[in-house]
Amino acid sequence: MNEQPTWRDLLRREQPLLLPCAHDALSARLIERAGFAAYSIGGFALVGSRYGIPDIGLAAFSEISAGIRDIMGATRLPVLVDGDTGYGDVKNVTHTVEGYEALGASAIFIEDQVAPKRCGHMVGKDVIPADVMVRKIKAAAAARRSKDFFLIARTDARAVHGLDDALRRGEQYLEAGADGIFIEAPQSIEELRRIGRAFQGAPQMANMLEGGQTPMLPPAELKAMGFAIVAYPTSVIFRVARTIERALADIKAGRPGTSGDSVDFAGFKDITGYEHWAQIEDKYAPPLRSKA
Numbered sequence: 001m002n003e004q005p006t007w008r009d010l011l012r013r014e015q016p017l018l019l020p021c022a023h024d025a026l027s028a029r030l031i032e033r034a035g036f037a038a039y040s041i042g043g044f045a046l047v048g049s050r051y052g053i054p055d056i057g058l059a060a061f062s063e064i065s066a067g068i069r070d071i072m073g074a075t076r077l078p079v080l081v082d083g084d085t086g087y088g089d090v091k092n093v094t095h096t097v098e099g100y101e102a103l104g105a106s107a108i109f110i111e112d113q114v115a116p117k118r119c120g121h122m123v124g125k126d127v128i129p130a131d132v133m134v135r136k137i138k139a140a141a142a143a144r145r146s147k148d149f150f151l152i153a154r155t156d157a158r159a160v161h162g163l164d165d166a167l168r169r170g171e172q173y174l175e176a177g178a179d180g181i182f183i184e185a186p187q188s189i190e191e192l193r194r195i196g197r198a199f200q201g202a203p204q205m206a207n208m209l210e211g212g213q214t215p216m217l218p219p220a221e222l223k224a225m226g227f228a229i230v231a232y233p234t235s236v237i238f239r240v241a242r243t244i245e246r247a248l249a250d251i252k253a254g255r256p257g258t259s260g261d262s263v264d265f266a267g268f269k270d271i272t273g274y275e276h277w278a279q280i281e282d283k284y285a286p287p288l289r290s291k292a
Contacts (some may be wrong), residue, residue, distance in 0.1 A: 002066055004076060004078055005037075005152075006078075006106065006108070006148040007038075007076060007078060007080075007107045007150035007179075008148070009153065009185070010078060010106075010185065011171045011228050011229070012201055014141040015223055016035050016206075016219055016222060016223040016227055016228050016229060016230050017035060017037065017038060017228060017229045017230070018037075018219060018229065018230050018232070018234075019039055019040040019232065019233070020034075020036060020037060020039055020040070020232050020235060020236055021035075021039065021040045021041065021042045021045050021081060021231065021232060021233045021235070021236060021237070022039050022040070022041055022045075022071050022236070023041075023045035023046055023048070023050075023236065023237045023245055024049055024050070024067075024070070024128070025050040025070055025071050025073060025074035025254075026074070026271070026272075027075040027168060027236055027237075027240070028041075028071045028072070028075045028077070029074045029075055029271060029272070029280070030271065031075070031077065031144075032074075032077050033271070034256060035219075036077065036216065037078070037079055037105075038076070038078040038079065038091060038106070039075075039078075039079055039080075039236070040078065040079065040081070040082070040231050041067075041071055041072075041079060041080070041081050041082060041274075042066050042231075042233040043055050043064060043082045043084055043119075043235055044119050044234065044237075045233060045234065045236070045237040046064060046067045046068070047059045047064065047067075047083075048062075048237060048282045049237060049240075050067045051063070052117075054119070055118060055119040055122075056116060056117075056118040056119070056122070057084075057115060057116025057117050057118060057273070058116070060087060061084075061087040061092070061095070061099070062095060062256050064084070065081075065099055065100070066237065067105070068081055068100070068103065068105075069103055072103060072104060072105070075077070078107070079101050079104065079106055079107070080105070080107040080108065080109065080150075080152070080231075080275075081105045081107070081108050081109075082108075082109060083096050083097070083100065083109060083110045083111075083113050083140075084111065084113075084116050084117055085107045085110070085111055085112075085113055085114075085128075086094075086112075087115075087282050088115070088134055090136055090139040091139075092141050092287050093110060093136045093139045093140050093143070094140070094142075094143040095106075095169075096110075096140075096150075097139075097140045097143040097144060097151075098143050098145075099148045101143075101144060101145060101146070106148075106149070107149070107150035107151070107153060108140075108149070108150070108152065109152035109153070109154045109182055110136060110137065110140055110151070110152075110153060110154065111130075111153075111154035111155070111156060111182075111184070112127045112128050112130070112133040112136075112153075112155050112157065112173075113125055113126065113127055113128070113156050113218070114126040114127060114128055114157060115256065116196065116207070116247040117196070119208070119210035120154075120156050120159075120184035120185050120186075121185050121209050121211075121214075122195075123159075123230035124146060124215060125156055125159060126160055127155065127156050127157050127160050127161070130168070130169050130172055131167070132175065133155075133172075134172055134175075135170075136177040137153050137173050137176035137177055137178050138176050138177055139153070140177070141176070141177030141178070142177075144152040150179050151177065151178050151179050151180070152178060152179065152180040152181065152182050152203075153170070153173035153174070153178035153181055153182065153207060153220070154181075154182035154183075154184055154205075155169040155170060155173065155181075155182070155183055155192055156184045156185065157169050158183060158184065158185055158186060158187070158191075159184075159185055159213070159290065163186065163191055163194065164182050167183070167194070167195070167198050169273075170198065170199060171198075171199075171216075172185060174199065174202050179202075179203065179229070180202060180203040180204060180229070180283055181199050181202055181203075181204050181205075181207075182204070182205040182207070182243070183195045183204070184207060185212065185213040185214055186213070187213050187214065188215065189217070189235070191216050192206065192214070192215070192217070192222070192225055192227075193225055193237050195225075195226075196222075196226030196227055197225075197226060197227035199226075199227070203226070203228040203229060204226060204228060205226050205227065205229040205230070205231055206222045206225075206227040206229070206230050206231070207231050207232060207233060208231065208232050208233075208235075209232075209233055209234050210234055210235065210238060211234075212234075226274075238245075246261075247261075247262075
């Protein structure tokens with residue numbers, strides 16, 4: 001079995017590194033089958049699909065990490081996990097980093113929102129003082145067992161104090177030990193350009209959220225601006241939700257589904273690895289006794 005590449009390996013190979021977001025184990029398996037080099041697990045999609053709640057700080061570390069563990073079990077692809085605010089102070093940040101590294105995550109991002117946090121493209125959020133976040137980043141960096149565990153610092157200061165403050169925070173967070181930077185929710189193409197120019201040499205992440213504050217741009221254009229990572233936190237879950245709505249409407253109306261609407265029985269068995277388990281059963285299970 002091939003050794004999993006480190007996050008820095010991926011950043012050297014992929015230009016840029018595209019990260020669709022998995023909300024459950026099935027979506028993670030499909031991301032792998034589609035040929036992506038890595039993926040992400042974000043709180044917005046996970047809590048929406050697993051618990052049916054909005055991303056406004058209702059779920060704690062134990063609930064979210066349980067979902068992340070289940071998703072990661074479906075694929076060996078490298079994954080970036082959403083560490084939210086670290087779920088508390090510096091000791092909670094330490095616990096969060098240690099927990100996700102032990103699960104086998106390749107990278108994590110920690111944000112500077114005031115708890116309870118909310119989706120970065122929602123109104124009503126606030127940020128902690130920069131010096132408090134600097135201490136969290138230092139604690140997160142020190143908690144890693146391996147330097148290959150990639151630490152991204154996210155700031156939500158753009159919506160609260162403006163872009164200049166967000167850029168200053170980015171510099172402070174990099175100096176504190178972050179490996180990469182994530183300025184959440186820039187509001188124009190020109191702001192994306194400014195961010196891309198601001199941190200030469202440090203990998204940056206752009207967040208492409210449909211209907212959010214940031215303009216949706218093609219990966220090549222974002223790469224040219226200076227972004228090494230492009231995340232898609234809602235692209236899959238939004239389409240899944242609409243597909244479920246349509247399927248339920250068809251069932252209620254008595255309309256049969258068509259072959260173009262879905263995979264078939266054989267296709268779903270293939271996605272979920274039926275043949276692998278059938279071969280194990282054939283090789284090791286005792287033969288069935290015929291009835292007398």
